[in-house]
Amino acid sequence: MKSGVLDEIHAAGGEVFGVSSEPQTLATEAEEDWEVGFPIVGDPHHEIREECAERGWLDVFYNEDSGHLRERKWASHPKGYYQPAVVAVHKSGRILYRWRCVPKFSNMNGAGARPEAAYTWEKIQASLEQTEDAPPDINPEMGSKEIGWFPFMLILTAHGWFIRPKVFPLGREGDKSSAPTGKMMRRVYGFIALWLVLLLILPFKWFGIAVLTWLVVLTPGLIEIHRQFQHESDPY
Numbered sequence: 001m002k003s004g005v006l007d008e009i010h011a012a013g014g015e016v017f018g019v020s021s022e023p024q025t026l027a028t029e030a031e032e033d034w035e036v037g038f039p040i041v042g043d044p045h046h047e048i049r050e051e052c053a054e055r056g057w058l059d060v061f062y063n064e065d066s067g068h069l070r071e072r073k074w075a076s077h078p079k080g081y082y083q084p085a086v087v088a089v090h091k092s093g094r095i096l097y098r099w100r101c102v103p104k105f106s107n108m109n110g111a112g113a114r115p116e117a118a119y120t121w122e123k124i125q126a127s128l129e130q131t132e133d134a135p136p137d138i139n140p141e142m143g144s145k146e147i148g149w150f151p152f153m154l155i156l157t158a159h160g161w162f163i164r165p166k167v168f169p170l171g172r173e174g175d176k177s178s179a180p181t182g183k184m185m186r187r188v189y190g191f192i193a194l195w196l197v198l199l200l201i202l203p204f205k206w207f208g209i210a211v212l213t214w215l216v217v218l219t220p221g222l223i224e225i226h227r228q229f230q231h232e233s234d235p236y
Helices: 005-011 024-034 047-054 117-127 149-159 181-201 204-228
Strands: 018-020 040-042 085-089 095-100
Touching: 005 117, 018 024, 024 040, 085 117, 095 117, 149 181, 149 204, 181 204
Parallel strands: 018 040
Antiparallel strands: 085 095
16 A cells, blocks of 8 residues: 555554455456555455355445446456455454445445545554444545546446447456546537537427437436446445
């Protein structure tokens, strides 16, 4: 961790592990390519997730594997992919910190921002002085800003050239196929400009027919993506 938090955790006698819903081969690849500095354990059959839930530590949300919305090239999630979560456990078994991503429309249906590392470490240190399990953190300080459902769908629609919304493919080392968000927004502005030009040069009736035709073509793809994402109203 570039923030230095990992070194502080090690100095305090702690350890950090990552758990992925990918097989161990891909988990190890990520560990090496990202140079995270801590082990990443593959849990494709959700054995660790289920153990955490049975112990009452944390019940992690996960998505059904839908082939990453037609864009899966190499990833493998036989039982679905995890939503982000953090749980810190003392050697005595006491919970020092826990947070889970609750997928909903306001955070791109999950898998977006995570709690900021320094903030999380401060929470863990504060819990060391307590005697009870730490309650779930439902409003953590995030390391990045989350994007809402409408702009997210707008970006996916632009990535599909405004015909069929398309997610960005999962990237890996050397993969340059993922389109940046900035480029997608430039497409959006260009698309809006095109419609404004059509509004000026076409009779209103024909303009309306063009808009209606586009919406008819676009709607099935919007419904497909909407059905494959989660929205949970209650965080715990």
